[in-house]
Structures are given as C-alpha cells and as structure tokens.
Amino acid sequence: MSIYYSVQDLIEAAERENKKISQIVLKEQAAELQKPESVLYKTMRESFLVMHQSVSDGIGPDMRSVSGLSGGSAYKMKLAVENGKTLCGKVFGRALMRALAVSESNACMGKIVAAPTAGSCGILPAALLTVMEDRGLDEREVVMSLFTASAFGMVIANNASISGAQGGCQAECGSASAMAAAALTELAGGTPRMAAHACAIALKNILGLVCDPVAGLVEIPCIKRNAMGVANAFVGAELALAGIESAIPADEVIVAMKRIGDMMPGSLKETAEGGLAGTPTAKRLKKQIFGE
Amino acid sequence: MNVFDIVGPVMIGPSSSHTAGAVRIGRIAGALLEGEPVRAHILLHGSFAKTYRGHGTDKALVAGIMGMAPSDIRIRLSLEIAKARGLDVVFGKTELEGAHPNTAVLTLKDAKGHTVTVQGASVGGGNILISEINGMKVEVTGQQDTLLVIHHDVPGVIAHVTNYIAAQGVNIGNFKLSRSRRGETAMMTIEMDGEFSRESNEGIEKLPNVIRSIILRPE
Numbered sequence: 001m002s003i004y005y006s007v008q009d010l011i012e013a014a015e016r017e018n019k020k021i022s023q024i025v026l027k028e029q030a031a032e033l034q035k036p037e038s039v040l041y042k043t044m045r046e047s048f049l050v051m052h053q054s055v056s057d058g059i060g061p062d063m064r065s066v067s068g069l070s071g072g073s074a075y076k077m078k079l080a081v082e083n084g085k086t087l088c089g090k091v092f093g094r095a096l097m098r099a100l101a102v103s104e105s106n107a108c109m110g111k112i113v114a115a116p117t118a119g120s121c122g123i124l125p126a127a128l129l130t131v132m133e134d135r136g137l138d139e140r141e142v143v144m145s146l147f148t149a150s151a152f153g154m155v156i157a158n159n160a161s162i163s164g165a166q167g168g169c170q171a172e173c174g175s176a177s178a179m180a181a182a183a184l185t186e187l188a189g190g191t192p193r194m195a196a197h198a199c200a201i202a203l204k205n206i207l208g209l210v211c212d213p214v215a216g217l218v219e220i221p222c223i224k225r226n227a228m229g230v231a232n233a234f235v236g237a238e239l240a241l242a243g244i245e246s247a248i249p250a251d252e253v254i255v256a257m258k259r260i261g262d263m264m265p266g267s268l269k270e271t272a273e274g275g276l277a278g279t280p281t282a283k284r285l286k287k288q289i290f291g292e
Numbered sequence: 293m294n295v296f297d298i299v300g301p302v303m304i305g306p307s308s309s310h311t312a313g314a315v316r317i318g319r320i321a322g323a324l325l326e327g328e329p330v331r332a333h334i335l336l337h338g339s340f341a342k343t344y345r346g347h348g349t350d351k352a353l354v355a356g357i358m359g360m361a362p363s364d365i366r367i368r369l370s371l372e373i374a375k376a377r378g379l380d381v382v383f384g385k386t387e388l389e390g391a392h393p394n395t396a397v398l399t400l401k402d403a404k405g406h407t408v409t410v411q412g413a414s415v416g417g418g419n420i421l422i423s424e425i426n427g428m429k430v431e432v433t434g435q436q437d438t439l440l441v442i443h444h445d446v447p448g449v450i451a452h453v454t455n456y457i458a459a460q461g462v463n464i465g466n467f468k469l470s471r472s473r474r475g476e477t478a479m480m481t482i483e484m485d486g487e488f489s490r491e492s493n494e495g496i497e498k499l500p501n502v503i504r505s506i507i508l509r510p511e
C-alpha cells in the first residue's frame with residue numbers, strides 16, 4: 001500500500017522508523033522507481049539548481065512577459081528590501097521577492113521547475129531558498145526537503161487535485177503553499193506531525209480560492225498569488241513549529257478542498273470567464289492582447 | 293505518480309499545458325517525419341486557438357517540431373530559429389468535434405516530400421495524448437520509451453516484433469494496434485517498461501514487413 005494516499009500514513013511511516021519524512025520518501029521512491037537513492041537525489045538537486053537560477057533570471061529590471069502584462073515587480077521588491085523599506089524585515093521581503101522573481105521568469109518564458117505547476121512555481125523555491133540563506137543551511141538538507149514537499153503534493157494529487165482547471169487556484173497555489181509549509185517545518189527541525197499540521201493550516205487558509213487568470217494567461221493574478229503563497233507557507237510553518245495544531249487533520253482538509261473544487265463553477269476554473277478575469281479591466285487587457 | 297511529477301518537470305514557462313505540453317506534441321510530430329521539416333501547417337483548436345499567442349504555444353509547438361525539449365531555453369526564439377533553418381510555418385484555427393480544448397493538428401513536410409499529420413492534446417500538467425497519426429487512431433502519451441512501428445498489415449508481423457522485443461529482455465507495458473484499413477498500412481504503439489536501445493530499434497526495422505520503426509523517449 002502506497003504511503004502517498006494519506007498524510008496520516010506518511011507521518012506514521014516516518015515515526016515508525018524514527019526518520020524524517022524526506023528520508024523515508026527518498027528510500028521508498030528509490031525502491032519504486034528501481035533506481036539508486038543517489039540518482040534520485042541528483043535529479044532533485046538539478047531541479048533545486050534550476051529553482052536557484054530562476055530566482056536570478058526573474059529579478060532583472062527589464063523583465064517583460066510575451067503579452068506585456070507583467071514583469072519588473074521582483075525588481076521593485078528587491079529595491080524595497082535593499083532600501084530597508086519593508087514592514088516585516090528583510091527575510092520576509094526577500095521571500096516575497098523570490099516568489100515574484102520565479103513567477104515572472106515563468107511568465108517571460110524562462111526556465112522554471114513546476115512545483116507542482118508552472119502557475120505556482122515561485123512558492124516552493126521562495127520558501128526554501130529564503131530559510132536556506134537566513135539559517136545558513138546545507139544544500140543537502142534543502143534538496144532533501146523537496147522530497148518532503150513532493151510527498152505532501154502526491155497525497156494532495158491522489159485525493160484532490162493540483163490543477164487549477166480541476167480544482168481552482170486552491171489546488172495550485174494552495175497545494176504549493178501547503179507543500180512548502182511542510183518542507184519549511186522539516187527544515188526548521190519540526191517533527192513529521194508538525195509538518196502535517198503546517199500543511200493542514202496552510203491549505204485551510206487558501207480553501208476556496210478560484211482560478212481566474214486574466215486573458216487566460218498565467219500572469220494576473222498568478223504572480224502575486226505566488227507571493228501570497230509563500231507568505232502563507234510561513235504562516236503554516238511558524239504556527240506548527242510553535243506547537244499550534246490544526247483542529248481539522250490534513251487529510252480531511254484535502255478532502256474538503258476536493259469537494260470545494262468540485263462545487264466550483266467552470267467559470268472559476270481556468271476558463272478565464274469569471275472572477276478577476278471577468279472584470280472590466282481584465283476584458284480591456286484581453287482585447288489589447290488578442291484583438292477581437 | 294512519483295516525486296518528480298510533483299516537483300518537476302523543469303520547463304520553460306509560462307504554462308505546463310500551453311507551453312510544455314505543446315513542445316511535447318511538436319516533438320512527437322517532428323520525430324515521426326523522416327527528414328528535416330521544411331513546412332509545418334499547424335491547426336489549433338479550443339483554448340489553444342484562443343490563447344496561443346499569449347502563452348507562447350506557437351513558439352512551443354515549433355520548438356518541439358525542431359526537436360527541442362520542454363526545458364530548452366531557446367523555445368522563446370523558436371520562430372526566428374525556424375526561419376533561419378528554412379522551416380516555413382503557417383498557423384490556423386480549427387474546430388474539432390469532441391476534441392480536448394487544448395488540441396493541435398500538425399502537418400509536417402520534409403524536403404523529400406514525406407508528410408506526417410499528428411493530432412495531439414495537452415491534457416494537463418504538461419502531459420499529452422497523441423490521438424491520431426496519419427489518420428490512424430492511437431494513444432501515445434510519450435511517458436515511457438514508446439515504439440511506433442509502421443508495417444504492412446499482414447499475418448505474423450506482430451509476433452515477429454513482440455518476440456524480438458522479448459529477446460532483448462524488455463517487457464512490454466502496453467500494446468495497441470491501429471490501422472487505416474484492413475490489409476493496408478498499420479501501426480503498433482508499444483510502450484516499454486524499461487529502456488529500449490537505438491540498436492534494438494534498428495533491429496526491428498530489419499524485420500519483414502516493417503516499414504519504419506520510431507522510438508520516442510521521454511525527454
């Protein structure tokens with residue numbers, strides 16, 4: 001029986017062996033894919049390096065997307081941090097900057113790692129690279145934490161969805177945020193159980209979020225939702241690390257997300273009809289890009 | 293599903309379905325054409341038709357046709373690269389009954405006049421499903437090493453091919469036969485559980501009544 005059908009199974013598997021979630025996932029996946037652990041680690045490390053690069057790629061002042069709708073906000077955030085203008089300090093400001101950078105790089109046809117999707121690709125790298133820098137963590141630990149993030153993502157994908165077209169943005173940015181919350185918790189020394197609470201808390205906070213991209217492009221509101229997603233990942237991790245528990249277990253939150261996604265009308269699931277995509281400004285922008 | 297379906301793939305943005313999936317469809321069409329493409333006629337259906345410019349779907353398909361992978365940073369320049377290589381590209385819109393909203397129909401031609409027509413859909417998360425090749429119904433996802441064996445529809449060919457594969461020690465994960473009409477040209481789609489080498493593929497091409505065998509690998 002796979003351990004990726006419930007968060008409960010996942011954390012029990014880790015507790016049984018008294019190991020981190022990332023360790024049991026790497027071991028289990030090596031067996032499943034019939035490859036040595038070192039090969040899987042290497043593949044994950046390559047993704048990590050692309051994440052790193054995508055932050056630098058997206059931070060330039062001249063970034064512009066194909067549609068012309070977006071670009072340049074990571075740069076503004078960077079200046080704000082450098083000039084000491086942020087409200088919540090440098091660490092948080094740099095997390096937001098990284099989420100914007102990766103997400104804008106994606107909009108500009110740059111190279112990114114889907115995590116779990118392209119639309120939500122800024123959340124996980126922003127969360128991990130920020131704590132890595134702030135705490136001086138080893139690359140190895142951070143790469144390993146991506147296995148933890150993936151494991152939570154698999155449970156969500158198996159029981160709900162990670163696609164905006166199927167489950168709304170809660171399924172994309174929500175899943176990314178929950179995955180990042182769990183990974184951050186492990187990185188900060190939290191237990192597997194705490195990681196599950198972090199995942200539950202982060203996901204609960206995003207339940208109901210619809211997918212309403214302006215003109216159908218992965219830019220507005222997606223880029224800023226990546227900034228929100230990393231902020232929310234920190235909320236989940238900080239609360240869980242403080243010993244705060246989610247009253248509703250992660251597995252039930254995931255099922256709730258699935259039900260909400262099923263109830264969401266099609267106009268709010270990536271079809272670019274409802275929500276923000278239906279606003280007068282969105283319609284004007286759409287006309288500007290595609291004509292008609 | 294495994295960890296790399298969740299953290300991964302490494303791709304060029306902005307959209308796994310409109311960009312990465314589109315590259316994969318283009319790649320399979322390109323791999324099926326015998327020579328280098330000189331002309332590509334691309335018809336887009338549904339969401340692909342509506343939003344292809346903003347998502348770079350046009351660039352992605354053309355990049356794929358030229359053999360680029362979804363993580364190739366040159367995708368954004370693919371239309372210029374195509375021009376420089378003498379690949380003439382025409383886009384059009386179409387409406388296909390019952391087709392997935394992200395569907396493209398690609399007709400490619402090489403310098404010697406060979407053509408291939410491929411219909412494929414980007415079904416989410418960068419995954420694709422090729423549903424038709426030269427008018428034959430197929431189901432190709434490209435997730436495993438996949439052999440496409442075009443052959444004369446005569447008795448014994450399938451046994452020859454599958455026996456040959458077994459002799460290489462490779463297990464067949466999935467097998468499908470498609471044909472345009474009984475007794476004419478047919479195509480086997482064979483998904484492998486393990487890796488299938490280029491030498492083995494050359495061996496298949498030498499079997500009686502096999503016209504061509506193409507190996508598609510996940511990039």
Ligand code: SF4
Pocket residue numbers: 119120163164165168169170172173210211212213217218219220221222225270
């Ligand atoms: S709004 Fe839709 S397209 Fe944009 S990030 Fe969210 S799920 Fe993805």
